[in-house]
Structure formats: structure tokens, C-alpha cells
Amino acid sequence: MKTNQACVVLLEHVTKYFDQRRPVSLWKREHSRIYALNDVSFTLRRGEFAAYAGPNGAGKSTTFKLLAGLLRAQQGQVKIFGADPCVKRIEVMRRTGVLFGNRSELWWDHPVRASFEWKKAVWDIPDGVYRTNVKRLKELLDLEPLWNTFSRELSLGQRMRADLALTLLHAPELVLLDEPTLGLDVLAKRRMIDFLKLANQELGVTMMVTSHDMDDLTEMANRLLLINRGRRAFDGSYEALLRMTGDHRLVRLITSADPPVPEGLTLVDRSGDRCTYRYDGTKIPSPRLFTLLAGIPGIRDIQMEPENIETVIANLYQKWSSGREAAAPEAGIG
Numbered sequence: 577m578k579t580n581q582a583c584v585v586l587l588e589h590v591t592k593y594f595d596q597r598r599p600v601s602l603w604k605r606e607h608s609r610i611y612a613l614n615d616v617s618f619t620l621r622r623g624e625f626a627a628y629a630g631p632n633g634a635g636k637s638t639t640f641k642l643l644a645g646l647l648r649a650q651q652g653q654v655k656i657f658g659a660d661p662c663v664k665r666i667e668v669m670r671r672t673g674v675l676f677g678n679r680s681e682l683w684w685d686h687p688v689r690a691s692f693e694w695k696k697a698v699w700d701i702p703d704g705v706y707r708t709n710v711k712r713l714k715e716l717l718d719l720e721p722l723w724n725t726f727s728r729e730l731s732l733g734q735r736m737r738a739d740l741a742l743t744l745l746h747a748p749e750l751v752l753l754d755e756p757t758l759g760l761d762v763l764a765k766r767r768m769i770d771f772l773k774l775a776n777q778e779l780g781v782t783m784m785v786t787s788h789d790m791d792d793l794t795e796m797a798n799r800l801l802l803i804n805r806g807r808r809a810f811d812g813s814y815e816a817l818l819r820m821t822g823d824h825r826l827v828r829l830i831t832s833a834d835p836p837v838p839e840g841l842t843l844v845d846r847s848g849d850r851c852t853y854r855y856d857g858t859k860i861p862s863p864r865l866f867t868l869l870a871g872i873p874g875i876r877d878i879q880m881e882p883e884n885i886e887t888v889i890a891n892l893y894q895k896w897s898s899g900r901e902a903a904a905p906e907a908g909i910g
């Protein structure tokens with residue numbers, strides 16, 4: 577795997593483990609080695625928007641810490657813009673913005689604006705660039721009402737907006753966001769997603785975002801990277817994931833009679849005159865489905881919809897945790 581101009585992030589056979597020591601008695605300690613990442617490789621090209629997802633403890637935050645130069649891998653190569661973030665931390669961070677949703681970079685006991693002024697001074701951001709970026713970020717993230725508020729007095733959503741703006745203040749070309757929508761209400765989340773899409777599409781910022789909300793991720797990103805127990809488990813588009821897991825769809829019927837369950841469909845819910853069936857769109861094409869439904873008497877209404885991505889992913893995690901499928905086959909982008 578070679579780095580080139582368009583390759584913004586590169587992980588090549590990266591292994592990161594933590595040695596843990598737990599006291600089991602007064603005299604005895606138990607040693608264990610946790611593999612947070614185990615031989616993980618992927619690249620991110622300029623302008624891509626990748627969602628990085630996986631169950632708790634899968635290794636997502638560890639990946640971001642390696643990319644931010646906060647941790648060093650025991651094996652393999654980590655490169656951002658062709659440089660090792662541990663060695664060229666300042667150069668890399670001038671072009672990169674990193675946000676850990678559970679940790680604030682704002683000065684707790686100061687007004688929000690003080691953190692921005694501090695970053696301007698420390699990062700030596702030119703006056704013109706600072707003014708333009710602050711104006712734009714204030715507008716897009718609705719920061720004006722918070723500008724003079726003490727950071728400690730912000731609500732979680734307000735804090736997250738201010739932190740995101742601070743991350744973007746130096747106009748980074750690469751943005752790594754670890755759970756940026758954590759705890760946001762529906763409206764705040766909507767604004768955040770719209771903002772990130774805009775930054776990616778109009779400014780060409782390369783994005784990598786983690787979240788446990790799959791709906792958010794599939795809406796924002798065109799590439800899905802799934803990680804499980806420190807190993808890359810899937811890399812490709814949402815459509816490719818559906819081809820792998822099965823394109824599960826739901827069909828809801830309102831009937832006057834007690835309907836049978838057609839072959840190939842599974843009954844998932846029945847209450848009164850309403851029934852919901854699940855079927856795999858890759859196995860039952862639409863013409864076949866219509867033929868099956870035509871055999872059901874007394875249908876008054878039909879609705880069809882794809883199964884919620886949350887359910888698709890939850891089923892996948894369930895398979896992984898029960899060990900039936902340690903790692904799914906790769907698909908799509910390599």
C-alpha cells in the first residue's frame with residue numbers, strides 16, 4: 577500500500593495492544609493483554625466521508641488516538657498526509673481537526689470566545705483567516721448566543737457545537753470526530769449532520785466519524801468501515817453491506833381475513849387486522865413478492881419499506897458477539 581497525494585489517512589497492518597494488570601488478591605496480580613486493534617489496514621482518500629462503527633470496545637477511539645498521535649502502535653504504520661502523526665505531530669495537527677465527543681477542549685472557567693482566542697494565539701492563525709472562520713462557524717453552528725457564556729454553563733448540545741467549531745477553527749483538511757452527536761437532541765443532531773455534510777461536500781474536507789447511531793452515519797457517509805474486536809470487519813458502501821447481510825425489507829398488510837404466511841416471508845408482527853412480514857429482497861425480487869401477495873385474500877392496504885439500518889447492524893453485532901461470524905467478508909473499497 578503506497579501513500580500518494582490523494583491518500584489522507586493510511587493504516588497498514590496496525591496492531592495496538594494494552595497490557596493490563598489487575599489485582600486478584602493482596603499479593604497476586606493478573607496480567608492480560610487486550611488487543612484494541614489487531615492487524616488493521618485501511619486508507620482514506622481526499623474528500624471521502626467515512627463512517628467508523630462497531631460495538632463498544634471494538635477499537636474505534638483507539639484508532640482515532642493513534643491518528644491524532646496520542647498513542648503509538650506496537651506494529652504497523654500510521655500515516656496522515658504521508659507523515660507519522662507521533663513524529664510530525666504539529667505539522668499533521670495543523671491540517672487535522674480531532675474531536676472526542678466525551679472530552680471538551682474548551683476552557684471550563686472562561687467564556688467560549690476565550691478558547692477560540694487562545695487557539696488563534698497558540699496556533700498562530702492569521703487575523704483574516706480567524707475572522708472569516710469564526711464568522712462562518714458562528715453562523716453555521718449558531719454560536720453567537722453562546723459566545724460570552726462560561727463553558728461550564730453550556731448544555732451538552734451547546735458544548736458539542738462550540739467544541740466542533742473549535743476543532744474546525746484552523747480550517748483542517750481532515751476531520752476525525754469520535755461520537756460528535758453524543759447526547760444531542762433531534763434538532764441539534766440535524767444541524768450537526770447538515771453542517772458536516774456541507775463541510776465535506778462544499779469545502780472538500782475529508783471526514784471520519786464514529787457514532788452508535790447508524791441512521792446518522794449512513795445519512796452522512798458514503799463509506800462504512802465496521803470494526804469488531806480490533807479487526808476490520810467490513811469496508812464498503814451501505815448497499816454492499818446490504819448485499820452481504822441480505823437486503824431485509826418489511827411488508828405491512830391490512831387485511832380483512834386471517835392471512836397465511838407466504839413461503840420465503842417471515843411473520844414478525846400481527847395485531848388485529850395488521851400484519852408485518854420480513855423478507856430478503858436479494859432472494860425475493862419484487863415481481864415474485866407481488867405474486868405471493870396476490871395469493872393473500874382480503875388485502876386492503878400494503879406498505880413496503882427497507883428494514884431499519886439499526887436493526888441490520890444490531891443483527892450483525894449479535895452474530896459477532898455470539899461468535900458465529902467473527903469477521904464478515906470484505907466488500908467494496910479496499
Ligand SMILES: Nc1ncnc2c1ncn2[C@@H]1O[C@H](COP(=O)(O)OP(=O)(O)OP(=O)(O)O)[C@@H](O)[C@H]1O
Pocket residue numbers: 594595596610611612630631632633634635636637638639
Ligand atoms: N488506556 C487503555 N488501557 C487499557 N485498555 C484500553 C485502554 N484504552 C482502550 N483500552 C481497551 O481497548 C479496547 C478498545 O477500546 P476503544 O476505546 O478503542 O473502543 P471503542 O470502539 O471506542 O468503544 P466505545 O464504542 O465503547 O467507545 C477496549 O477493550 C478497551 O478496554
Ligand SMILES: [Mg+2]
Pocket residue numbers: 636637638754
Ligand atoms: Mg470510543
